[in-house]
Amino acid sequence: MNAWQTWIALWTLVTKEVRRYMRIWPQTLLPPSITMTMYFIIFGNLIGSRIGPMDDIPYIDYIVPGLIMMAVITNSYSNVASSFFSNKFQRSVEEMMVSPMPNWVILAGFVIGGASRGLAVGLIVTVVSMFFTDLSIHHPWVTIGVVIMTALLFSIGGFINALVAHKFDDISIVPIFVLTPLTYLGGVFYSINMLPDFWQGVSMVNPILYMVNAFRYGILGVSDIPVGGALVAIAIFIVVFFAVGLWMLDRGKGIRS
Amino acid sequence: MAEPALSIRGLTKVYGNGFNALKGIDLDVAEGDFFALLGPNGAGKSTTLGIVSSLVQKTAGKVSVFGIDIDRDFAKAKYHLGVVPQEFNFNQFEKVEDIVLTQAGYYGMPMREAKPRAEQLLRDLGLWDKRKGSARMLSGGMKRRLMIARALIHRPRLLILDEPTAGVDIELRRSMWEFMQRINREGTTIILTTHYLEEAESLCRNIAIINHGDIVQNTSVRDLLAQLNTETFLLDLARPVETAPELEGFSVERVDATQLALSVERGQRLNDAFAQFSAQGFEIVSMRNRANRLEEMFVSMVEHANAESGRSTDKVEVRS
Numbered sequence: 396m397n398a399w400q401t402w403i404a405l406w407t408l409v410t411k412e413v414r415r416y417m418r419i420w421p422q423t424l425l426p427p428s429i430t431m432t433m434y435f436i437i438f439g440n441l442i443g444s445r446i447g448p449m450d451d452i453p454y455i456d457y458i459v460p461g462l463i464m465m466a467v468i469t470n471s472y473s474n475v476a477s478s479f480f481s482n483k484f485q486r487s488v489e490e491m492m493v494s495p496m497p498n499w500v501i502l503a504g505f506v507i508g509g510a511s512r513g514l515a516v517g518l519i520v521t522v523v524s525m526f527f528t529d530l531s532i533h534h535p536w537v538t539i540g541v542v543i544m545t546a547l548l549f550s551i552g553g554f555i556n557a558l559v560a561h562k563f564d565d566i567s568i569v570p571i572f573v574l575t576p577l578t579y580l581g582g583v584f585y586s587i588n589m590l591p592d593f594w595q596g597v598s599m600v601n602p603i604l605y606m607v608n609a610f611r612y613g614i615l616g617v618s619d620i621p622v623g624g625a626l627v628a629i630a631i632f633i634v635v636f637f638a639v640g641l642w643m644l645d646r647g648k649g650i651r652s
Numbered sequence: 653m654a655e656p657a658l659s660i661r662g663l664t665k666v667y668g669n670g671f672n673a674l675k676g677i678d679l680d681v682a683e684g685d686f687f688a689l690l691g692p693n694g695a696g697k698s699t700t701l702g703i704v705s706s707l708v709q710k711t712a713g714k715v716s717v718f719g720i721d722i723d724r725d726f727a728k729a730k731y732h733l734g735v736v737p738q739e740f741n742f743n744q745f746e747k748v749e750d751i752v753l754t755q756a757g758y759y760g761m762p763m764r765e766a767k768p769r770a771e772q773l774l775r776d777l778g779l780w781d782k783r784k785g786s787a788r789m790l791s792g793g794m795k796r797r798l799m800i801a802r803a804l805i806h807r808p809r810l811l812i813l814d815e816p817t818a819g820v821d822i823e824l825r826r827s828m829w830e831f832m833q834r835i836n837r838e839g840t841t842i843i844l845t846t847h848y849l850e851e852a853e854s855l856c857r858n859i860a861i862i863n864h865g866d867i868v869q870n871t872s873v874r875d876l877l878a879q880l881n882t883e884t885f886l887l888d889l890a891r892p893v894e895t896a897p898e899l900e901g902f903s904v905e906r907v908d909a910t911q912l913a914l915s916v917e918r919g920q921r922l923n924d925a926f927a928q929f930s931a932q933g934f935e936i937v938s939m940r941n942r943a944n945r946l947e948e949m950f951v952s953m954v955e956h957a958n959a960e961s962g963r964s965t966d967k968v969e970v971r972s
Contacts, residue, residue, distance in 0.1 A: 396727060400760020407757025411750075418745075486741035490802070493705050493735045494758035495727035651709050652667065652702075 396495055404496040405504050412508025416474060423474070424516060427466045431520045434462050435527045438584065450586050450617050459524045460611040461583030464545065466520045468578060468603065469570060471513030471546040475505050475553030476566040483557065488650055498644040502554060502637065509550035510543070517542055530614065537622065538613030544629045545606045549574075551636040558640070558649040577603045582611075587619045602632065655719030657683045657732075657810045657841035658704065663713035665699050665865075673699040675865040676713065681843055681858070683718070683809070686836045688852035688873070689845045691862035692954055697845045698738060700862070701812050705735040717810060731759065734808030736799045738815045738845075744788035748779055751787055752802050759806040766805065773801040776831065793820040797828065810841045817848060829855060849950055853877075861953055868957045884942040885922075887912045890935035899928045913942060 396404065416423040439455035449457040482488040491501050524530060532538050552569075560566045581603035587595050598604055605625035612618035643649070658681040665674040674696045681687045691697050702708030704715055706726060715722045717729040742751050749770060756766035774780045777797040782790060787798060796816055803811060813832070817825045825848075832855065836842050846852055852859060852873070859876055861869040869876065892909035902925050903915040912934075914925055929936060 396760050403760045403762060404758050407754055411754055411757075414750075482743070485743055486737075486739060487743045489707055489735075489737065489741045490755055491758060492707055493730060493733065494755070495730040495760075496758050497727070647709055651707065 396497065401497065401500060404494070405500050405507075408491075408496075408500065408504025409507045409511070412474075412478060412505060413511055415478060415508075416512045423470075423512060424519060427470060427516045428519045428523055431462050431466055432523050434458070435524060439527050450588070452615055452617065453528070455528050456530075456615065457586075457611075458584055459521075459528060459530065460614045461581075461607045463517050463520050463524070464542070464603075464607050464610045465578050465583055467513040467517040467542055467546050468549050468606070469574060470516040471509050471549040472553040472556075472574060473566075473570055474512040475509035475550045476557045476560070476570075477553075478509070479505055479554055479557035480560050480563065480566050483560075483650060484563075492650065499641055502551075502640050502644060505554050506547060506550040506637075509553055510546035513546035513550065514542065517546070532614050533616035534613045536613075537626075538610060540626065541606060541609045541613055541629070544626070544633060545610070548629060548633050548636060551633065551640055555636065555640050555643065558643050560649070574603075577601050578607075580604075581607045582619060583607055602628070605629070654683055655716070656680045657685065657718060658843065659714075659716040659719075660700070660704075661714040663700065663703065663715065664711045665696075665703065665708065666711045673865055674703075674711075674713075677862070677865070677867050679860055679867060679870065681810075681841060683841055684836075684839060685841055685858055686833075686856045687841070687843045688856035688859040689843060689862060690849070690852060690859060690950060691845075695862045696865045697862055698814055701735075701814055701843070701845065705733060705812060706730065707735075707737075731806065732809045734803035734806070734811045736796075736803045736811070736813045736816050738818065740795050740799070742787055742795075742798065742802070744786070746787055747784055748787055748790065748798055749774065749783035751798060752805050755802045756805045761806060769805055769807075770801070773804055777801050778827075793824045796820060800828075800831075804835070804840075808840070810843070811835070813842060813844045815845055815847065817846065817851060825851075861950060863954050863957050866957075869953055881918050883916050885914045885916065885939050886942050887914055887929075887936045888938040890937050893934070897929070897932050897934060899925055902928070 435455065438458060443454035443458070446454045448454065479488070482491075521530070553566075556566055556569050580598065581601050582598070587598045587604065590598060599620075605620055605628055608618040608620045609622050609625040609629075612622045658679070660677060660679040662676045662678065663674050664672075664676050666672050677696070677700065679700075689697050689700065699708055703710045704717070704722075706722070718732050720729040720732070722729050746754075752770040752774065753763070753766050756770065757763075761769075771780065774783055777800060779790075779794060779797055779801060782794065787795065790798060796818075800813075800816065816832075817828055820828065829851070832842060832844075842855075844852065844856060856873055858872050859869070860867050886907065889910045889912065893906065893912075894909075896904045896906040896912055898904070899914075901920065905913040907913050916922060916925065926936070
């Protein structure tokens, strides 16, 4: 394929993915906004007013970046995991396999599509949060960079999960047993400075802590960790995960007999 | 000399569970041919076509499409291939038109070129009125035609059809045959697998029979039928009979009270048999082949191959 044909193939796949989650928006875009509204009401307004400030920031303001990031992570991951696995399940993945489209385009198409849903949901949650607090962004480029990189990283993770999955249960295990605990323990609701030294050390091996704090730094200007290192770490993870996903596709893992 | 549309050499496939689905087969399909690949269930037909279309990984061997080795440049070879698989393999919730246009996009076709092409194919295959509807609302026959439209969107030179008319009613099957014959006349090489041997006999010029991963016959349909020594005719009688008559030189069986089966070997004349029927007072009102001629050949060939290899002679599934 020449560059123009490759671009058409990539655009086709991305628009197909966007069309898919827009068609079923009550399942894909609406639920996260309702869930996050509940978080803002309960943890932000009702309980948050009794907790007091966190790192000298009102509690509701403190949790907004973490909740946006939580929505971006779970939606980017689950979009690609469920979409690609559905393609495997319905065998429509064969439409792509018989075409001359390179494997990196297949991977990139799903990842961009999934990241776009994560970002769309992140935007919706941001808009919802504005009903509860006034957001002012301290470092716009850090904010945008971190959220896009995080959405891409977890979309690739969802793709790898879908490749190795044999049944629908297999694509819900990682979000339930890995992503949710890591997100809750990743400093969404608290600063790790509140933890004893030992648990602070344990928290430092949680990659989601770095993404949440880098994003919080972008919006609020405060972070528990060095932001530059977090950005480099996310970028390295993206490259490694993309390479692993492509390697699996090239070998037909989970899609060719 | 022109490159064959498909050339297969020593193609072997051993699945992860140790099942040897293909045992080093060789096969050539000439450009412009209408070629049938026949065999009982599990013989290796779909595995062969799956390897050619990149859905199955080969264990060993060489495959070339119009001279392009798939190990060297599979992407280039794929431009020449259109694939209609046995199972429905599209997103049932997508619109009919979107399925065809998306496939065009995967081949890098710009929308301004893909749209008129999709319209032409959907009209030719009787799906234009359904283009805005969800694919799951289509009947089984329409879904098969949708897969044909999708496979042809990028104008492939070689079309692979894996049981395209399975479960399709007779009228629709005939219209699909006419469509396939038309695109073959227009230059598209077609490889067809089918259980309907009448289909292979009517449409195809050349044929290969595969059984237990080996090619047991590879010849023209005409030459294959010429090997047929015996044909059996079913004769409907005007009046019921208790026993079959004895005819000199012919074998006759009583099927039921009003039907006889007459076996005629090559070189024998039907006139001689009818003369003897008339002499014995049998009145025959109609006559037809007991089975499709190719079907008889196919069954005997596969069973012979099974017997030679010492395998149990599984019942060979054919539909006519």
